[in-house]
Amino acid sequence: MKLAHYIAGAFYADETEKYLDVINPATSDTIAQVPMATIHTLDVAISAAEKGQKEWANIPAPKRSDYLLEIGVKLKEKKEFLAEVLTKEMGKVIEEARGEIQEGIDMAFYMAGEGRRLLGETTPSELNDKFAMSVRTPVGIIGLITPWNFPIGVPLLKALPAIVSGNAIVWKPASETPIIAYEMAKIFDEVGLPQGVVNVVFGSGTDIGTEIVQNPHIGVISFTGSTSTGRKVAELGGYHLKKVSLELGGKNAVIVMDDADLDLAVEGIIWSAFGTAGQRCTACSRVIVHKDIEEALQQKLLSEMEKLTIGDGLDERNKVGPVINMEALYKIHSYVELAQLDGATLLTGGHILEGGDYDLGCYYAPTLFKDVRPDARLAQEEIFGPVVGLIRVGSLEEAIEVNNNVSYGLSSSIYTKDVNTVFRAQRDLDTGIVYVNAGTTGAEVHLPFGGTKGTGNGHRDSGVSALDLYTEVKSIYIDFSGKLQRAQIDN
Numbered sequence: 001m002k003l004a005h006y007i008a009g010a011f012y013a014d015e016t017e018k019y020l021d022v023i024n025p026a027t028s029d030t031i032a033q034v035p036m037a038t039i040h041t042l043d044v045a046i047s048a049a050e051k052g053q054k055e056w057a058n059i060p061a062p063k064r065s066d067y068l069l070e071i072g073v074k075l076k077e078k079k080e081f082l083a084e085v086l087t088k089e090m091g092k093v094i095e096e097a098r099g100e101i102q103e104g105i106d107m108a109f110y111m112a113g114e115g116r117r118l119l120g121e122t123t124p125s126e127l128n129d130k131f132a133m134s135v136r137t138p139v140g141i142i143g144l145i146t147p148w149n150f151p152i153g154v155p156l157l158k159a160l161p162a163i164v165s166g167n168a169i170v171w172k173p174a175s176e177t178p179i180i181a182y183e184m185a186k187i188f189d190e191v192g193l194p195q196g197v198v199n200v201v202f203g204s205g206t207d208i209g210t211e212i213v214q215n216p217h218i219g220v221i222s223f224t225g226s227t228s229t230g231r232k233v234a235e236l237g238g239y240h241l242k243k244v245s246l247e248l249g250g251k252n253a254v255i256v257m258d259d260a261d262l263d264l265a266v267e268g269i270i271w272s273a274f275g276t277a278g279q280r281c282t283a284c285s286r287v288i289v290h291k292d293i294e295e296a297l298q299q300k301l302l303s304e305m306e307k308l309t310i311g312d313g314l315d316e317r318n319k320v321g322p323v324i325n326m327e328a329l330y331k332i333h334s335y336v337e338l339a340q341l342d343g344a345t346l347l348t349g350g351h352i353l354e355g356g357d358y359d360l361g362c363y364y365a366p367t368l369f370k371d372v373r374p375d376a377r378l379a380q381e382e383i384f385g386p387v388v389g390l391i392r393v394g395s396l397e398e399a400i401e402v403n404n405n406v407s408y409g410l411s412s413s414i415y416t417k418d419v420n421t422v423f424r425a426q427r428d429l430d431t432g433i434v435y436v437n438a439g440t441t442g443a444e445v446h447l448p449f450g451g452t453k454g455t456g457n458g459h460r461d462s463g464v465s466a467l468d469l470y471t472e473v474k475s476i477y478i479d480f481s482g483k484l485q486r487a488q489i490d491n
């Protein structure tokens, strides 16, 4: 299958462009060819977005919401088909792929509701016969640059609030996962959005990504990806005085206190650490465990890890799929080797899976270390694979210090039955998301999603706060006194 860009309400191909193979990481089969746009193609998309946005911004927001409702309905109708596409190109197991489509459905219906509000403020003026309010207005064109690990969930968290706010978008999906973006473009097309409101341009990060960030017609950049790329995007976007939203990496921990329900904690850790083969920004890669229950937790974890079935995500029996590509496989393994040099003790896993169907794809054995030092690279850097380190602590204070002492700040979790511990932890954990008696994953679309420190630059996807990124706020004063009234002077 040859994919095409989606520009000005039509699929758009330029045969002179280079095509890359799209590979199924479970089988290494080539499943599509994706074009790599030239700057000319991007320019065509930006011109289409400029035209489309003018018309779109004049449609009342509650009417724009109707399109989002239609998008939600289409996603629901195609959920199973889309989940299969997602599993084939990204590798996550089918149950999780369905979950990701559901996230898009939830966001479509939720944001359709926000289109009926798009709240500004009304506030009393300090002067008589004067009315004061603020309203939200669209920015214009929004550039979306998105990663492969949530190739439809993350883009929809951005695209839906962007368009309901009256903007047009130019979206560059990750080159590893373009098929789901292509299928999403079909849905945008089927609901009849005015031409140019949504444009999907496939291309390399260094060429097309960079040009999106610096193009003067694009007002806001909404980026999700690695911290190293995010830093480049921030630098370039900052130079061009753009509003840049960055959702970046994580180094998320589950804290297990000595009074925790250990079976519950183990279930949460397994799901957070090995779901999506550890390739979630919120994946648990550190378990900070109270010394009194370390041995018991370790035994229970090992016994549950033995039950994990690994293989092609299309097979419902598998709980862990492949990682995205060979490069990721070798990167994960290099961290495992480094951890051993750093003094950590390997309890299970620690190798690339080989033999039979494993030889076809990119499979890594779920891996558990103990005796991990909080400052070891395994405990500090994002590995993005099914690798977890146990870090022993003696108190809640120490657990919180270890949790917070990383450069990232996305998600954290604590298992305890003590209400005082719960309240201290939710106050003192410094991440953007905190879970109590649940793992590090499982955000819902109507609360803000994002992190502190190296995980981003203060913006949030999802929730009503997402609208802050995609709107300009205009403060309006209406003086009906019929005379000059001077604020700060005549009162």
Ligand code: NAD
Pocket (backbone or CB within 6 Å): 145, 146, 147, 148, 149, 150, 154, 172, 173, 174, 175, 203, 204, 205, 206, 208, 209, 210, 213, 224, 225, 226, 227, 228, 229, 230, 232, 233, 247, 248, 249, 250, 280, 281, 282, 382, 384, 410, 449, 450, 451, 455
């Ligand atoms: P990546 O940074 O390699 O790529 C992300 C996107 O940026 C891709 O579309 C890529 O083509 C593009 N890109 C690459 N170089 C660019 C450049 N110089 N200028 C502009 N765009 C460029 O990240 P990835 O490997 O696709 O995704 C995994 C990362 O994403 C992990 O670090 C993960 O934690 C993070 N992530 C974060 C969140 C969050 O919400 N915090 C969610 C999902 C993934």
